[in-house]
Amino acid sequence: MVAIQTYNLTKQFGTLTAVNSLNLAIHKGTIFGLLGPNGAGKSTLLSMLCTILNPTSGTATVNGYDILTESEKVRQSIGIVFQSISIDDRLTGRENLKFHAMLYNVPEDKIAGRIDEVLALLELSDRADDLVRTYSGGMIRRLEMARGLLHHPHILFLDEPTIGLDPQTREHIWSYIQELTRKKKGDLTVLLTTHYMDEADLLCDEVAIIDKGQIIVRDTPGNLKQDLQGEKISFNMKSPEILASLLSDNPRICKVSTESGLLEVQVIHNGNIVQEIFDIAREAGIEIDHISIHESSMHDVFLHYTGKEIRKEEDDNFTSQYRKSRRRR
Ligand SMILES: Nc1ncnc2c1ncn2[C@@H]1O[C@H](COP(=O)(O)OP(=O)(O)OP(=O)(O)O)[C@@H](O)[C@H]1O
Known part of the structure; x- marks a missing residue:
C-alpha cells in the first residue's frame, strides 16, 4: 500500500x-x-x-x-x-x-x-x-x-x-x-x-x-x-608506484593513488577485481603485504551519487540557524 x-x-x-x-x-x-x-x-x-x-x-x-x-x-x-x-x-x-x-x-x-x-x-x-x-x-x-x-x-x-x-x-x-x-x-x-x-x-x-x-x-x-561495497581497496606493498602504473589503464578502475607503501584503488564494479590485481602483481613480481577493503558508509553513498560532501559548515550552519530561531522567540 x-x-x-x-x-x-x-x-x-x-x-x-x-x-x-x-x-x-x-x-x-x-x-x-x-x-x-x-x-x-x-x-x-x-x-x-x-x-x-x-x-x-x-x-x-x-x-x-x-x-x-x-x-x-x-x-x-x-x-x-x-x-x-x-x-x-x-x-x-x-x-x-x-x-x-x-x-x-x-x-x-x-x-x-x-x-x-x-x-x-x-x-x-x-x-x-x-x-x-x-x-x-x-x-x-x-x-x-x-x-x-x-x-x-x-x-x-x-x-x-x-x-x-x-x-x-x-x-x-x-x-x-x-x-x-x-x-x-x-x-x-x-x-x-x-x-x-x-x-x-x-x-x-x-x-x-x-x-x-x-x-x-x-x-x-x-x-x-x-552497492558501493569494495569500491575503495587499499594494498600495502614496498613500491606501490610500479603496480599503480600497471593498473592506470584498467577500465574497471577509476582512480589509483599511492602514498609511501600504500596503493589505493577506486573501482567502478568490484566483481573479482581483487583477484585480477593480485594476478597482475604476481606476474610483475610484486609482493602485496596486506589488503583492506573499505567499508562503505552513507557518507560514501552521498558522495558517490551527488559528487558532494555534506560539509561540516552546513551542519554548523543549521545548528546556528536552530539556535537563532530559539533566541528570536
Ligand atoms: N520561496 C522561495 N522563493 C524562491 N526560491 C525558493 C523559495 N523556496 C525555496 N527556493 C529555492 O528552491 C531551491 C530548493 O530549496 P529547498 O528549501 O526546497 O531546498 P532544501 O533541499 O530543503 O535545502 P535545505 O537543506 O538547505 O533546507 C533552493 O534553490 C531555494 O533557494
Missing part, C-alpha cells in the same frame, strides 16, 4: 526549478528519508505534499487524497513538524497541545485523553504543566512531535527532526520515531528530511537522495552501502 505518490511533481520559483518532475511512491508504515545537499528541493517537496505550497505542475496523493483538489482532507490526515519552532514558549506543554487540538477540531470530549496519550508517548507527562521556556531543545522537539500526532495523523512529516540537538538527544528522538511507527502497526508513515548521514542510516527504512530537484537514487541504507 502506498501512503504518498507523486506524479511529475514540479515547483518552479521564477526560472529556478526547485522540484523537477518528481515521481516517487512511499510505502505505508515506513520511515522514509529525503537526503540531499542545501537547496536540493527537500523542503519544497515537503511543503507541496503538506499543501502549504502549490505545485507549478504535476500533482501527488497523500493518504489517497489529491493535494490539489482535496487539500483539506490531506491536512486533516497529516502531522507536520517543520524546522522553525512554532510552539509558544509562554504557554505550558499541555496548553500548547490544547490549542492545537482546538485548531484541528479534535472533538471536545476527546481532547484531554488525546493530550495525555501523546504526552505519555513522548515521555513528557511529568513536565506537561511547566512553561515551555523551561524545556530543553530535545523536549521542545518531542513536544512538537506530540503536537503533530495529536489528531491521529496517518503520515507525519518531519523536516530535519534532530537539527541542532546533541548526539544523545538525537538518538532518543530516533527511538521515539521508531517506537511510534512500531506501535501504530503500519498505520503511521514518517517522511523526514535530513542532512545527517547517521540519521538516514540508522533511522530510515528507505532513503532517497535528492539533488537539483530530482531523485538520484532510492533504496534501503543497507542496499545503498552494499
Whole structure:
C-alpha cells in the first residue's frame, strides 16, 4: 500500500526549478528519508505534499487524497513538524497541545485523553504543566512531535527532526520515531528530511537522495552501502608506484593513488577485481603485504551519487540557524 505518490511533481520559483518532475511512491508504515545537499528541493517537496505550497505542475496523493483538489482532507490526515519552532514558549506543554487540538477540531470530549496519550508517548507527562521556556531543545522537539500526532495523523512529516540537538538527544528522538511507527502497526508513515548521514542510516527504512530537484537514487541504507561495497581497496606493498602504473589503464578502475607503501584503488564494479590485481602483481613480481577493503558508509553513498560532501559548515550552519530561531522567540 502506498501512503504518498507523486506524479511529475514540479515547483518552479521564477526560472529556478526547485522540484523537477518528481515521481516517487512511499510505502505505508515506513520511515522514509529525503537526503540531499542545501537547496536540493527537500523542503519544497515537503511543503507541496503538506499543501502549504502549490505545485507549478504535476500533482501527488497523500493518504489517497489529491493535494490539489482535496487539500483539506490531506491536512486533516497529516502531522507536520517543520524546522522553525512554532510552539509558544509562554504557554505550558499541555496548553500548547490544547490549542492545537482546538485548531484541528479534535472533538471536545476527546481532547484531554488525546493530550495525555501523546504526552505519555513522548515521555513528557511529568513536565506537561511547566512553561515551555523551561524545556530543553530535545523536549521542545518531542513536544512538537506530540503536537503533530495529536489528531491521529496517518503520515507525519518531519523536516530535519534532530537539527541542532546533541548526539544523545538525537538518538532518543530516533527511538521515539521508531517506537511510534512500531506501535501504530503500519498505520503511521514518517517522511523526514535530513542532512545527517547517521540519521538516514540508522533511522530510515528507505532513503532517497535528492539533488537539483530530482531523485538520484532510492533504496534501503543497507542496499545503498552494499552497492558501493569494495569500491575503495587499499594494498600495502614496498613500491606501490610500479603496480599503480600497471593498473592506470584498467577500465574497471577509476582512480589509483599511492602514498609511501600504500596503493589505493577506486573501482567502478568490484566483481573479482581483487583477484585480477593480485594476478597482475604476481606476474610483475610484486609482493602485496596486506589488503583492506573499505567499508562503505552513507557518507560514501552521498558522495558517490551527488559528487558532494555534506560539509561540516552546513551542519554548523543549521545548528546556528536552530539556535537563532530559539533566541528570536
Ligand atoms: N520561496 C522561495 N522563493 C524562491 N526560491 C525558493 C523559495 N523556496 C525555496 N527556493 C529555492 O528552491 C531551491 C530548493 O530549496 P529547498 O528549501 O526546497 O531546498 P532544501 O533541499 O530543503 O535545502 P535545505 O537543506 O538547505 O533546507 C533552493 O534553490 C531555494 O533557494
